[in-house]
Amino acid sequence: MSHFDFSREIKIRFYIVLLYYQYEYRKGGNRMRAIFVGVVAILLVATMGASATVTKVKWDGGGIVEVRWKSDDDAKMTCYTAGNKIKGRLIAEDKNDNPYGYGVDTSDVKVSARVKNGGEIEYWFKRTDSYKPMYGKAGQEVYTYIISDNKAKFKWHSWSNYAHYRSCNYGWQNDxxxxxxxxxxxxxxxxxxxxxxxxxxxxxxxxxxxxxxxxxxxxxxxxxxxxxxxxxxxxxxxxxxxxxxxxxxxxxxxxxxxxxxxxxxxxxxxxxxxxxxxxxxxxxxxxx
Incomplete structure (x- = not known):
């Protein structure tokens, strides 16, 4: 979507579990199980301007944080972290640039998440719009899921525009x-x-x-x-x-x-x- 609307809703939702969260994972007859207890401290900063909409989220604590973000009709992303001790940050940007007047903005997401003492991380990004006459259909997806009874960490960079999708981690997390x-x-x-x-x-x-x-x-x-x-x-x-x-x-x-x-x-x-x-x-x- 090329038009920027200051009243547009930023689609981010948080789930903070104060009692407990339980997960199980079964693979080859084995079972991984943990109970997460605690409260997560969350900092959300959303900056709207004529050039871009930037959303920054930080979290630190224990429990669950789920962020759901939508860049108009151009891209969407979900980031989920749950565990006894979790920490992370996310920067999501709808550039509102509409290159060449194709009606598709550039979308950019950088995420860093980690869990300790048992937990899971899930990330999903989907490109939902493109300039079809020249570049074909949208629908490209990247998905990551990690679960551990000890430690796990994840750093990723997703980028999409009117022509294609890219996971360009160089400069964000090379290795x-x-x-x-x-x-x-x-x-x-x-x-x-x-x-x-x-x-x-x-x-x-x-x-x-x-x-x-x-x-x-x-x-x-x-x-x-x-x-x-x-x-x-x-x-x-x-x-x-x-x-x-x-x-x-x-x-x-x-x-x-x-x-x-x-x-x-x-x-x-x-x-x-x-x-x-x-x-x-x-x-x-x-x-x-």
């Missing part, structure tokens, strides 16, 4: 955007449509350091672990036992940085189980 310790589960996925995209799933007891510095989209094509006009930085190191599962699909063509190329309804998977550790130095790929 280890997703880290978890203890018994934990991680899911991250990036899909530009129902056919084209990639995901990584990890379940482990130990410590995981996962780096996905960039993701990029143009038309129906995508880049995972690379893009944004920057160097490739896509790696994972896991200490302990567990599994690693990467899946990518592409309707026409898919190729990995390790030299694999697949044509026509491509399906690519790397699945590994381990007892003492695992390292993958470059899992970057692209498809269309």
């Amino acid at each position: 280890n955007q997703i880290v978890a310790k203890g018994e934990h589960y991680i899911l991250h996925r990036f899909y530009v449509n129902k056919h084209n995209g990639a995901s990584i799933e990890i379940g482990a007891d130990g410590k995981t350091e996962l780096t996905i510095m960039n993701e990029d989209h143009w038309g129906k094509s995508f880049k995972f672990g690379k893009g944004c006009g920057c160097y490739t930085n896509a790696k994972v190191t896991i200490k302990g036992e567990g599994f690693f599962n990467q899946v990518a699909t592409a309707k026409h063509h898919l190729e990995t940085d390790t030299g694999i190329e697949i044509d026509g309804n491509a399906y690519y998977q790397v699945y590994v189980e381990f007892t003492k550790g695992f390292h993958f130095g470059n899992f970057a790929l692209e498809g269309e």
